Amino acid sequence: MTNIINIFKNKSKYTNSIFHKVRKILQDNGYEVSNYYNKNAFLNLVIGGDGAFLNAVHLSNFSSIPFIGINTGHLGFYQEIEVNMLEEFVKDLKNGNYKIEELTVLESEVNRKTLNAINEVVVKSKKNQIIRVKVFIDGNFIESYSGDGLIISTPHGSTAYNLSANGAILHQSLNGFQLTPIAPVYSNLNKSLKCPVVLPNDASIEISVSRRDNYHTVFIFDGREFFTKDFKIKISVSPKKINKLILNKNHYWANIKNKLMWLLKGYCIKYISYYIFSYRRSNFSPCALAIFNYYW
Numbered sequence: 461m462t463n464i465i466n467i468f469k470n471k472s473k474y475t476n477s478i479f480h481k482v483r484k485i486l487q488d489n490g491y492e493v494s495n496y497y498n499k500n501a502f503l504n505l506v507i508g509g510d511g512a513f514l515n516a517v518h519l520s521n522f523s524s525i526p527f528i529g530i531n532t533g534h535l536g537f538y539q540e541i542e543v544n545m546l547e548e549f550v551k552d553l554k555n556g557n558y559k560i561e562e563l564t565v566l567e568s569e570v571n572r573k574t575l576n577a578i579n580e581v582v583v584k585s586k587k588n589q590i591i592r593v594k595v596f597i598d599g600n601f602i603e604s605y606s607g608d609g610l611i612i613s614t615p616h617g618s619t620a621y622n623l624s625a626n627g628a629i630l631h632q633s634l635n636g637f638q639l640t641p642i643a644p645v646y647s648n649l650n651k652s653l654k655c656p657v658v659l660p661n662d663a664s665i666e667i668s669v670s671r672r673d674n675y676h677t678v679f680i681f682d683g684r685e686f687f688t689k690d691f692k693i694k695i696s697v698s699p700k701k702i703n704k705l706i707l708n709k710n711h712y713w714a715n716i717k718n719k720l721m722w723l724l725k726g727y728c729i730k731y732i733s734y735y736i737f738s739y740r741r742s743n744f745s746p747c748a749l750a751i752f753n754y755y756w
């Protein structure tokens with residue numbers, strides 16, 4: 461094992477200041493820092509938010525060198541190290557106080573090209589239009605779907621776009637992936653499946669876009685749009701994995717609790733108080749209601 465660490469960062473000034481700080485700590489501890497992707501490195505260190513993490517994974521072409529991230533003020537679901545933990549992180553790194561977790565990678569075939577994603581693959585319109593597609597799972601025709609589109613997400617990606625589209629949070633240790641509809645149409649004309657479907661690791665999904673929607677449908681890999689004239693995509697779990705260093709074994713639940721649950725709690729408080737207010741609406745002055753509406 462070498463002592464080389466590749467650093468990936470986003471363009472923010474704050475990230476840059478953290479970069480200088482962590483570089484100094486790493487160098488003081490005998491590590492060599494590389495500003496470009498060096499295939500002999502033993503670690504890929506990403507400074508920024510989840511966007512920076514996804515970028516680093518794509519830029520390094522889904523490198524097998526383990527990743528770890530420093531969160532510089534974004535949601536940072538993938539970014540375990542907070543900026544006040546830099547010294548602690550380097551100490552843990554030196555002492556080997558970490559474990560390696562494997563993240564699922566999706567593999568898609570479009571027009572004989574292979575494209576990878578770690579959050580999700582999205583099939584949707586680049587215009588404000590419905591797309592009509594046929595969905596096959598393991599070669600079996602499942603449904604004719606109409607709606608905004610479909611999300612195929614990994615367990616780690618399940619807390620991103622998938623969650624906003626009412627998909628389930630899949631635990632990180634599950635071997636599988638999820639198909640979630642975005643605003644499915646359910647009418648006399650179209651009866652699209654309205655709920656998410658969780659599939660095992662060896663399943664494959666084939667989506668075939670109707671010819672009439674072909675010209676405005678895009679395939680998106682972790683937010684990166686891929687334009688093609690082809691109208692078929694086949695998605696399965698790749699044999700590739702992304703290795704991620706984990707310092708705190710409770711990181712996953714800490715993330716769910718601190719970065720997602722407070723939102724849920726906020727909504728609960730909002731709706732409970734809204735119902736109390738609505739119920740007693742007649743007892744409140746317009747001024748009190750205006751203040752309530754302003755704060756929520």
Ligand code: NAP
Pocket residue numbers: 508509510511512514534535536537538579580616617618619620621622624681682683
């Ligand atoms: P972005 O527009 O900044 O991402 C949207 C938000 O998703 C950011 O807050 C990002 O965290 C967070 N995020 C990314 N991956 C996550 C994960 N695995 N779990 C929980 N949150 C996650 O664009 P971006 O940073 O390049 O991220 C691309 C991702 O955005 C896509 O892969 C897709 O999942 C997501 N997206 C979501 C929606 C939606 O929710 N309606 C729509 C389009 C795309 P940071 O703030 O740390 O970057």
Ligand code: MN
Pocket residue numbers: 509510511512534
């Ligand atoms: Mn982002």
